[in-house]
Amino acid sequence: MNDDIAEILITEEQLQRRVRELAAEISAAYAGKEPLLVAVLKGGVVFMADLMRHLTIHHAIDFMATSSYGAATESSGVVRILKDLEEPIEGLDVLVVEDIIDSGNTLDYLRRLLLARNPASLRIVALLSKPSRRRVDVPIDWIGFEIPDRFVVGYGLDFAERYRNLPFIAVLKPEAYARSVA
Numbered sequence: 001m002n003d004d005i006a007e008i009l010i011t012e013e014q015l016q017r018r019v020r021e022l023a024a025e026i027s028a029a030y031a032g033k034e035p036l037l038v039a040v041l042k043g044g045v046v047f048m049a050d051l052m053r054h055l056t057i058h059h060a061i062d063f064m065a066t067s068s069y070g071a072a073t074e075s076s077g078v079v080r081i082l083k084d085l086e087e088p089i090e091g092l093d094v095l096v097v098e099d100i101i102d103s104g105n106t107l108d109y110l111r112r113l114l115l116a117r118n119p120a121s122l123r124i125v126a127l128l129s130k131p132s133r134r135r136v137d138v139p140i141d142w143i144g145f146e147i148p149d150r151f152v153v154g155y156g157l158d159f160a161e162r163y164r165n166l167p168f169i170a171v172l173k174p175e176a177y178a179r180s181v182a
């Protein structure tokens, strides 16, 4: 698996330091409140698992799963809900935890869907953002790192369901991308 890696863009140490910083900011922003963290499956799981362990406020967690039609590394703008939240969110302070904002399509759809359920507030934290790829302008409250337009894996992010377990963010060798789809 490690032979497939061309370059590490964000090291484990950089990720852990930034996650602790984000957790401190989020804990301060929700002082006196008890937010519901909603991780977007599957990519957001690793980030949320680390983030929540550094939060100093009470909070609950839940999960949603979305899928966008289209090619493996491109989002088409059509989003489907594969798994919805367990409970209504009316009156709750909701924080959506995303792995990466690329075109913004997924998050834009999710944001409208959740806002229609009348939460007390809705904020978004994304570990990664590719600003040069944005097609829909979605307000993001916290961003871990801005990265260039490259397809990355690790720390929850996959290529063909692989590499989610890498503790860093990396770019694969071209032959690794080719092999997985073959």
Ligand code: IMP
Pocket (backbone or CB within 6 Å): 043, 068, 075, 098, 099, 100, 101, 102, 103, 104, 105, 106, 107, 150, 151, 152, 153, 157, 158, 159
């Ligand atoms: P968007 O709807 O175009 O913003 O796409 C968001 C989703 O596409 C993310 O939640 C990821 O699941 C996936 N995605 C976008 N860029 C990457 C990448 O570089 N590596 C892995 N998954 C990605």
Ligand code: MG
Pocket (backbone or CB within 6 Å): 040, 041, 042, 043, 044, 098, 099, 100
């Ligand atoms: Mg995702």
